[in-house]
Amino acid sequence: MPAAPRRTRRRTYGLLSAAAGLATAAALASALPADAHESHHHHRPGRYQDVQLLSFNDLHGNLEPPSGSSGRVTELQPDGTTKTIDAGGVEYLATHLRQARQGHPYSVTAAGGDMVGASPLLSGLFHDEPTIEALNKLDLDVTSVGNHEFDEGARELGRLQNGGCHPKDGCYTDKKFKGADFPYLAANVLDEKTGRPILKPYWVWQKKDVKIGFIGVTLEGTPGVVSADGVKGLQFKDEVETINKYAKVLQRQGVRSIVALIHEGGFPASGAYNYDCDSAGAGSGVSGPIVDIAKNVTPAVDALVTGHTHSAYVCDIPDPSGRPRMVTSAASFGRLYTDTTLTYDRYTGDIARTAVKSANRVVTRDVPKAQDMTDLIGRWNTLAAPIGNRPIGYISADVGNTGTESPMGDLIADAQLAHGRELDPRTSLALMNPGGVRAGLTYAAKGAEGDGVVTYAEGFTVQPFANTVNLQDFTGAQLIQVLKEQVSGANAAAPKILQPSANLTYTLDLTKSGADRVVTDSIRLNGAPVDPAATYRVATNSFLAGGGDGFPTLAQGTGDLVGADDLSALEKYLTANSSAASPLTPPTANRITIVQ
Template sequence: MKKPLLMGGLLTLGLAACAPNMRGQGNVVDVAVLGVNDFHGNLAPTSFSGVRIPDPADPTKQISLPAGGIEAIGGVLAEARRQNSNTIFVGVGDLIGASPLASSLLRDEPTIAAMNALDMKLSVVGNHEFDYGLKELRRMQNGGCDSNDPAKACKFNPTFTGAKFQYLAANVIEDATGKSIFPAYSIQNVGGANIAFVGAVLKETPTIVSPEGVAGLTFTDEAEAINKVIPELKSRNVDAIIALIHHGGVIDTTKEAFSTPECATLAGPIVNISNKLDPAVKVVMSAHTHRGYNCLVNGRTIIQGDAYGHLLQRVDLRIDKARHTVLGVKASTVVVDSTKVAKDPAMTALITKAKALTDPIANQQVAKLAVPQVSRTANAAGESPLGKLIADSQLAATRDAAKGGAVVAFMNPGGIRADLPVAPKADNGVTFGDVFTVQPFGNSLVVLTLTGAQIKTLLEQQFDNSGVTGQTRILQVSNGFAYKFDTTKPKDQRVSDITLNGQPLNPTASYRVTVNSFLADGGDGFTVLREGQSRLGGELDVDAFQAFIKSNAPVAPSAQDRITKLQ
C-alpha cells in the first residue's frame, strides 16, 4: 500500500487515484469512500499537531499544520470526485455538538447545511448528536424551527430544512416504540455497486452525555445490532458492507503514526467490537477517540480520521458486482492541509455567512493573558495548564458560602475542547469566542457534598473508565488539592497522599465539591458523584471561566504540580 501524501496535489493512493481505467470495467468497479468523524462543527481550520512543518522563522523548529475546515474539505472532495466519479462521502458521528461559536450559536445548522452542500449521503449518530435530546436530533434530520433553543434555531436560515443525508442508528432504541430511532443501514448505489452502510454508536453513550439528552432511549451492543441486520443485507445481494461505528481506539504512537498503513498496534473498544462482527463486514470506519489510524485487525480494515476534519478517512474498494464480492480494500488517512488545498467557493460563502452572524459576539475581548496561549495538553500525570485554570475558575465561582462554600473543584478533560485562545493573537488577547470554544457545552456548575472516602473513590474511578471513554481521563483539580497515583497498584489502591491545603484528606469528613452538571450526573464514568448530597446549582461554566480570567488578568499558567504520577 502506498503511504499518503499531504494534500497539495490530492493524496495519491492505490486504487481510485490511478488512471481512469481503474474506475471499473464491466462487472468490476472501483469505489472511493471518504468519511469525516468528530467534526464538531469546526467550520474553520484548526491546528493539527499530527503533522509538523518547518517554522519559517526558525528552520530548527517545527509548527503545527492548519488543517480541516469546510472550505478545504470541499476542495479534497472535489478533487477525489474528479479522479473517480464513483466517490461517496459519509459521516462517522459527532458532526455536531461541542462546536465552536460560529456553528453552535446557530444551533449547528451551518454544519448541517455544509454537509448537505458537500453531498454527504449518510452518517451514523455520535454521542454528541444527543447533546440536546432526541427531539432536537430529529429536527436536525427533518428540519423545522420547533427547537428547544428558539433563540438559536433558524437564525442561519429561516427555513431550516434539515439534513439531506440519512442518520443511522442500529443500536439506539426508543423505549416508547421499541424501534430504532433511525434506520440501521442505508444501501447506496455507487458506480452500479450496492454498498450497505450499517451504523452504531457506542453503547456507553448514556454515561457520557447529559441524562436528559438520552431520556427514554436504550443503547444496545454495537456488534450485536450490526450483526442482526446482516442476513437481511445478504438477502438483498449487496456488494459490500461497511460498518460505521462511533467508537474507537488508540495506536502506540511510539511505534506507528496515523499514516502507517495496515498498522498493528490498535487497542481499545473498537477492536473488541470488530472481532465480534460478522465476516461479511469488510471495513470498519470508526470515531470517538479523535485519533487517526489505519489498521488491519484480524484481516479487517479499521480506520479513523483525526478530529475536526484534520484527517479524512478514505477507503478504496474494488468490487465485483456480478459476484457481489469485494476483490480488494485499500485505505488511507487524508491530511486536509488548508494552506494548500483549493478552497470550495460555496463553502467559503457559507462560513462567511455564519461568521457574519456570530462574529459580533465572538470578537468581544474578555481579557489578556500573560502568555500567547494556555495549552490543554496534559503532562505525564494527566495535568494540563488549561485544565488547572478552569478548575480554579470553578472553585472561585463557588467558594463563597452563599454560592456553595466549595473547597475543591474537579474538571473533566473531555470538556476542554481547545487551547486558550484557539489561535494566539499579537496582543495575547482572549475573546468570548475563544472562551466559548474551550467550553461549548453550556454546563452549569454544581456544588455537592462528598466524604473524603468518596473523593478517594472519585479519583480511583479515573483508572476504571477507559472502557467508557476509550482512554483514561484524569480530572483536573483546583489549587490547594494534590495527590499521587501509581498505575501499577491494584484496583482501588492506586491513589495516595491526598491533601487539601496541605492537610491529609479525612475519609470520614464532609467536603463541598464543585463539578459541572455533566460530571454531577456521573458523566465519563464518575458514578460516585451521583451520591453527592446537598446539591446547589450555580452559573454556567463558561461564565465562571470568563469572569475568572477577566478578574485575574493577565493570567499565566502555573506549575503542573498538583498531580504526581509515581508509576
C-alpha cells in the first residue's frame, strides 16, 4: 500500500518546562444532550462534530510482527468460545490506521506511553531511533511518556524528542536523526531542581473550530520499575492531582474537551480483547490502579487512554460526579488499536459524553503491508543483520514466557547462577524478575535461520535492558523475606513472582493472603531447608539489586560484585549447554509448587 500523505504539523517541543504562570481555577462545562450526533449544513457546520480518536499503547519498539504469544490476541466468539488471531507489526498497523482514517476528516492519533524501551534488537540496538522514525510515518499526533521512556534517562528521552546523534554511538546513517514529529507529554515528571515538568504537560489538537486538549502522565511509581540511573534527578507526582491541575489550565485557555493519556492501567476480567467490560455494570469488568484513578480524575476530562498493564479493555468507569466515562487500553506491541468517536459540541466546546463510542480493533496481518514501513524495516535490518543473525545457541522446543513461573524465566535464572559461580564459586542461587523477561524463544525457523537456532537478535528481544548480573550476600532470613515480598508490601495486590534457579524450590499457596502465600517451611535450597542464620550468595540483575520491582530487601545485600551484562550471561550459558546436535531442552517450570 502506498504511503499516506504526510500531514503538516509544527516541529516540537524540547525538554523544557511549560508550567510557569498556570492558573488554578475553571468552571466545568454544562450538561450535554444524550442524543448528540454529527449534523451537516451546506455552508455552516452543525452543532455536533464527530472526532475520530485512534489510540494505542506499549508498542515497545515492536516494528516487526511479534512472535509467539506476544503476536496473538484472543477473540471472544458469539457462542462463548475463543479463538486466537495473529496480530501486530508496524507494516500492518500503518495500513490499518490509514484505512481507519479514510472518510474521517476530523481524526487525531494518540498513544499511552512505552512507545520505546524493552525493544527488540531492530530498534533497541539503535537506541529506538527506528521506532521514532516509524511513529513519525504513522502520523502519531501525541503521546504520554511511559516508564520505559526513562530506561536511558531524561537526557536520552530529550534526544528522542528533539533529535541529534547518540552521544556515545554517534550517527547510524549519513542523515542526522531528526527526532519525534509529535510531542511527548510528561505533566507529572518534574525536574528536582526546578520543580517544573521536563516536557510539555499538555497539547491542544485543533482543526478549524474544534479543539481537544491532551494531558499526558506516567505512573507515579515509575522509580520502582526503572533503574535508579534512569530517573536520577526526577520527581514523579500523583497522576490524579496532576491531571486535575492541568485540566483547569486547559479550561482557562478555553479548551473544554480534554483527553488524559495515562501510562497506568488495569486488569480486565477476560483476556479477550472484545470482552464486554460493562456487562455487569459500568466498570465492573476491570480492576487495578486505573479504576481509582478514573474515579477521581475531574469530570472535566472526557476520556482516558491508558496503558502499562498490556491489557485490552474498553470500559465505562464513573467519574467523581457519577457519570460514565470511557477508559481504554489497546494491549501491547501494536496488536490492537482503539477507535473512539468523540462527539464535539460546538455550542459548548465540550464532548457530548453520552455519545462517545469506542472499540478495540485487531491489527490483522491479512491487509497489504505499508511499503514505507517495509522499506524502513529493511534499511535498519541491513544495519542490524551482522550482529542480529549470529547464532548463540540451540533449543529443542519453544521456551515459553507465560505463567506464574515460566520456562524462559527459569532459563535466565539458571544462566545467571552459572555466571555468578564463574565470578564467585560461593554463589548459592539466582532470582530473576518476571518483568525483565520480555519474550520467549521460538523453535520454528525465522527467515534464513534453521529450526531451533537461537540468534543474538532473539536473545536481545528476551533481555534488552543491558542490566548487569550482580552478586550480593544475604542471610537466610533476608532470603525468606525476599520471597515473601513477591506477594506482600508493594506487590500485595499484583504479585511479582521471581523466577528461581533450578536449585531453589518452594510452595506458593494462593488460597492464602499476603506474605502467608509463601509457605516458609517448604523453601528448599539444594534440597535442604534455608537456614535463617546462614549467609547465601545470591545472583540477580542490577535492577533487582537496587531494590526494584518492590523488593526493598534486595537493596540490603553486602559484598557486592558486578559481573557481565545479563544477555552475555544468557548467551554464554546457551553456548555452553547446547549445540545443533544436542539442543537445550526447555526447563519444565516446576520449581514453584502452586496451590490454588
